[in-house]
Amino acid sequence: MISLDEFYEDFMQSVLSESDSRGLMKSQAFFENVCEELVSIGELTPNYTFAEYQKTCMEVEGYDYDEERNILSILTHKFFQEDEMQTLTKSIIDTKFKRLEGFYEKCLDELYINLEETSEAYSMAYNIYRYSIENKIDKIRFIILSDGALTNRFKSIQSKEINGIKIEYRIVDIDYIYKIQMSQYSGGGFKVNVNSPCLEIPTKSDEYEAYLTVMCGDDLVNIYGEYGQRLLEQNVRTFLQFKGSVNKGIKNTIQYKSDMFFAYNNGITATATSIERDENGNIILINDFQIVNGGQTTSAIYAAKKTSKLDVSNVSVPMKLSVVKDKEKQNEFVSKVSEYANTQNKVNKSDFFSNSPFHKQMKEYSQRVWAPVCDGSQKRTRWFYERVRGEYLNEQAYLTKAKKDKYQMEYPKKQLIDKTFLAKSENAWLQKPHIVCKGAQYSFANFANDITSKLDKDNLCITESYFKDAISRIIMFRTVEKIISSSVWYDGGYRSQTVAYTIAYLSYSIEKAGKFLNFNEIWENQTLPQELIDILSYIAREVYIQINKPQSGHANVSQWAKKEQCWEEMKKLNLSISLPKKLLLNKQDEKYNKKEDRRIKKIDDNIQVQSTVIQMNMSIWIELNSYYMEHVKEYKLSMAQRDILKKMSMGVITLPSEKQSKILYDLYIRAKEDGVDIND
Structure with missing residues (x-):
């Protein structure tokens, strides 16, 4: 893994490159770069907006509004843009947060009236004012973005509540950004505290442990309220509102038959890298918690309580939990579980685009x-x-x-x-x-x-x-x-x-x-x-x-x-x-160019398939032949397919033709897609 110093050097080069190639101010390139990182882990929504505004006692670089959770995020930055990593001191932090608070307070005093209507600052100030008077803000997050490293002397700023609105203070420094990117490869996530009875399911697999458990509706609401889309970041789809018949059914069950939710709902499928249990066997902590099927159920329960003001305390949600033993394989495991588990609503192939050719x-x-x-x-x-x-x-x-x-x-x-x-x-x-x-x-x-x-x-x-x-x-x-x-x-x-x-x-x-x-x-x-x-x-x-x-x-x-x-x-x-x-x-x-492109690609693809098949180990073809023979009624292979696979497994075919390679490769891919564990 690269060091923080190496990451800092590369990160700054990314900002400078973005600024130069796209004609952005360096500060805007920095802002967008960091915000995209935060969007990737669900910390911000895709609708964040860069809108710089600075006046006496006020400073802001942009904002974001999460419509589902009613969370307003107001952002500023301290962009040092130095060759060496700088320290983000407590005095800088205090000043920045005060200026963010000053801007928010002015927005409530109709700051937008004094701004140019065509400016993005006007839209930002107007929207913040509108969200406030329409009571659409449940939480405000003041966020500082920085390419500096947070001083060790800084501990934290306690959240507070003003007029029923929770105020949180967040600092996203270079170390935080570094950890986001490194987590793409290490499978990093977060921990959730629960108190759920569970039943361990015996499994012969050395890849995961299996548990059946249940989550209380209030617990699920609290977890989703805290982590939002981060909880579903590896899920194949997000909440579809109460429009589809399935989601309407969820709402109706909560409203009229909440005690029957466990019986009526398929529940959620989740993964983790480890869990902790108490002396009674209950799950009390889940590490790297991810909901891979049931994202709509989760969001629907959250919306039922927060938007429709329904009581979800009697809602019991069944959960199938798979704990991945090899943390390095978590992403691959989650992807496969997502693909095979999502059957409650129609899922488009594009929902699995991360696996697209x-x-x-x-x-x-x-x-x-x-x-x-x-x-x-x-x-x-x-x-x-x-x-x-x-x-x-x-x-x-x-x-x-x-x-x-x-x-x-x-x-x-x-x-x-x-x-x-x-x-x-x-x-x-x-x-x-x-x-x-x-x-x-x-x-x-x-x-x-x-x-x-x-x-x-x-x-x-x-x-x-x-x-x-x-x-x-x-x-x-x-x-x-x-x-x-x-x-x-x-x-x-x-x-x-x-x-x-x-x-x-x-x-x-x-x-x-x-x-x-x-x-x-x-x-x-x-x-x-x-x-x-x-x-x-x-x-x-x-x-x-x-x-x-x-x-x-x-x-x-x-x-x-x-x-x-x-x-x-x-x-x-x-x-x-x-x-x-x-x-x-x-x-x-x-038309001619496209036809020629397709012809060349077809030749290239055939050569690639043939090369891949020739380089594959003989043991793979022996395994595949054995597998297809055991499932002969299920697959109904043609005589040609069975004959070529059998001869390949016996070593009779030493140099398969393009046509033979295509048949063999298709059989290999088909087995892999069906979850066959081929030792390759």
């Missing part, structure tokens, strides 16, 4: 495809596809200084592909700017649906050309960010919305003309042609003017930009756009 194919291209050499440089580089946050840094953890320098030369920090950023750039080009404006995680979920549908229809759709075009769209997205930030007409605020709508409008205009953008021009130069920059600058200016004129009844620009109606209005701009021929392709060219 899309990631594997994007990773393979990022490891194989070299970016063109540009600007006179003699050093060839690649783009790094990061499926899990922190993966780029983790791969360098045990490299020597010389090898790390070589690695970073091959994979420069500025060429890191974050999957949520990729989703934003793709959705913008797919003419979904309103989706992009709903936040990185929401945009990513939408993108997952699109890609999953495409892969279902065509498993050859993620080609090398797609990879290059996707990189080109990332380059475009970052360029538009910089264009807007440096433009004389830009007065500040709503830059992210302007970027999304600018790219969507360009895509719309080209599609309307029956053409396709030649992304190869961007890929080959790793930058946008000046003609395209000029056109995007023109579109961005008009979009910025338009987006700051929301329709009547939509005074909040941020909320207006999230609506499809905003996009429909934007398409009426009727801007005059003319791109040079070298940047455009006609339908025939595009």
Whole structure:
């Protein structure tokens, strides 16, 4: 594992790289970077907003509102941006918290009235005032973000309560950020205190221990109120409100037959890395608690008490708890349990996107495809596809200084592909700017649906050309960010919305003309042609003017930009756009290119499958042959499948053909997906 000092150095490089490549202020790049980390563990919602505001005795960088739990988070930062890690002192902390409190108090005194209506600070101050007068705040969290390390002398600030609202003080320093990223690999989590009777279930598996237990409705409400989405972070779906028949049934049971909840509800499926039991055998502590099935049940019970004011003290929730013996395998174990346990409501394949072949194919291209050499440089580089946050840094953890320098030369920090950023750039080009404006995680979920549908229809759709075009769209997205930030007409605020709508409008205009953008021009130069920059600058200016004129009844620009109606209005701009021929392709060219891409990919895939099968150990084929023979009625294999598998297990086939390799590989994958423990 890398040290904190190594992490700090890389983290600062990430911030500087983000700032440079996207045209952000360093402080904003820092703010967004840290907030995305907090979103990834459920500490913030995807709807957090950067909205800088500083006046005498007031200082704030942004806010977040959790609608389900009525939690308002107001954030500021202490960004040292030094070469060496600094100390976050008690005096700095005290000053920052006082300024956050001062801002909140002014918001309650209608601060928004004195602010410019088109500014993000106005929306922030107005929303905080509105949440307050509508009694939609149950808890307020004042949060300080910092690249410094919290002083050892600082202990804590006690929570307090004002007018029935709980006030919490949080500090997210560099050590906290470090632990978040390291937990992606160590399976780190949190502990929950319970008092639940349990029955241990005998199991022959050396992977986990099994328990049947029950949780009280009030306990579940308290745990969810404390941890929120962190409790469900590895679950395949989130709460669907009381709209589906299942969720309505949960509410009705709580309201009218709470004592029958145990009998009527399927309960929850959960995992942990360890538990503690008292002398009576009751579970009193659960480590790394994760609800992998029953997230809707949990959220529904919470909403029933907090929103509908129903009594849940008589609600008993059955729980199946699996305790993973090998902590390093927790993520893989949870993923499999999630996939097989979630049957209560219909689950889309995109809900399991983390296991999608899309990631594997994007990773393979990022490891194989070299970016063109540009600007006179003699050093060839690649783009790094990061499926899990922190993966780029983790791969360098045990490299020597010389090898790390070589690695970073091959994979420069500025060429890191974050999957949520990729989703934003793709959705913008797919003419979904309103989706992009709903936040990185929401945009990513939408993108997952699109890609999953495409892969279902065509498993050859993620080609090398797609990879290059996707990189080109990332380059475009970052360029538009910089264009807007440096433009004389830009007065500040709503830059992210302007970027999304600018790219969507360009895509719309080209599609309307029956053409396709030649992304190869961007890929080959790793930058946008000046003609395209000029056109995007023109579109961005008009979009910025338009987006700051929301329709009547939509005074909040941020909320207006999230609506499809905003996009429909934007398409009426009727801007005059003319791109040079070298940047455009006609339908025939595009169709030919895609056909050729699919042909090449099919050849590559067949070669890869054949190579994989040839390199697999003979014992695997012996195990598979034995397994399929034992389940012959269940699988109903064809004569050809059985014959090829049998001959492969006997060593008769030493060099399988492409067709034979495809049959063998499909049988191997089918068994793995069915949970067969193959010793490979």
